[in-house]
Amino acid sequence: MNAGGDASDLLPAARPRGPALLLALLALSFVAALAIIGLSAALRSAPAWAARLGGSVTVAAAGGGLESSDAAAARAAEILTKTPGVSRARVLDPAPTDAMISGLVAGADLPGEMGPPRLVAATMAAARPSGADIAALLTRQGLKVAVDDHRTWTGPLERIAMVGAGGAALLVLCLLGAVCGLTGVAASAAVNRSATRLRLLIHLGATDASLLRPFRNAFAIAALWGALLGAFAAAALTGTLVWSPEAAIWLAAHGVEAPAMLTPDGLDVAAALLWPPAATLAGLWAATAAVRGRLRALS
């Protein structure tokens, strides 16, 4: 150093050695950001899905006597339309139902006068009759029906969503802990590499804070870069899979078809950006604790 020049090079090198830490943080951050996107999608979609399920009922109407299944379904839809608490009722396209049932009955002969049952979808209002009430009502009208009140599925669905969201949150916390561990270990190693000079600086009167600062900053920046790169990689991958038509075609060709409601939206993808500040703070805290401990041991 020339007289009067910058003396920052007199201080020990307080940097991570090599790209290993950055790559490890990037990998952790990629997984964590995906988990956050999944967590956000689960928390957002579960209530919406439960609300939609809770507001609908499916009635399977079978023919009997002289009445065909088609006629029974039409009559059930008509009755339901006039029922208080039912907003709308319509007979579903028979083709998918036939396809589904033909698979289930595996070619068995059904009684010709009955035909396969037809499905009626009913959308319910807020003050709505129960599935049992609807079944009783239609039975009293001489119809052979089976009623599937979708409200019975909302509880399990919400529980599954909560378990999934809890698992994702736990994974994120574990990954945050891993960031702390990695950053702390790397910062300790950096201090150990400079131990001789640091010990000298301590004995020459350097404050803990002045020695801590370059290590803390370097490792917090490493955590920030790793987290940013990992989060952006996860957001880019998710965005590509969700919004790219080519990706949608490729996924469909491989039999991957997620329910639209579970598909992450822009807000879910944006939630991945919560990770970099969290990981940076975790790295900052871990580096500070690790370096402070090592400096105390050196002094």
Add this chain to the structure above:
Amino acid sequence: MSRKPVTALPPSNSAATRDPPVLRLQRVLARPDAGARAPMSFTVAVGGACFLTGEAGSGKTALLETIALARPPARGGLELFGKDVARVRPTNRYAVRRRLGVIFQDLRLIDELSSHDNIALAARAAGRRAGSYDREIGELLAWVGLARRADTPAADLDEEGRRRLAVARAVINRPDLVIADEPSGGTGLAILRLLSDLNQAGTAMLIATRDADLAMRSGAEVIDLSATSASGSAP
């Protein structure tokens, strides 16, 4: 402990001795494995000088490291500049260390740094702004006879040059007490003359040496660690 007439390291002026001593040891054992060795008690006054003598392994370096706050005493009380160091929080010890100038037995120079930068390191460690000490470093290098070696890496200096550099580094922050562990290292009296100059300027000295005769000739307080018990007071 014994005293000889003043020669190389005269006692400091009497006015300074009215201040609290820069160093006070009260029944200090530097190492827990000191065995039968008796605890040390002595003081060094402001501007005073004191030699610690004793053969290798007598505990001179351990005692100096304790005084330099490099290790806690196994037993006893240590006061520096009127403060009980046991009561100084670890995070505040830097303030005490900045009033000490230490010449380590192994010098602890940074070989890859130049003479200038080795001294600058001490100034930076003491919190001084880069560049604010360059004139002082130039003066110190001239004083220790290394003016033309300012840009020479410490590794390229000869043994005496390295010891001169260690002296310059120890005093860049104008310490109140210089602690020197075998500062001459068998290179002659030049280093001791530098320390004598400092002492005459009012800086207190605590010097460890195996050369008991040299210590005796200095006229400063001499504490022999080979004895089973030692106590004294450097004026």
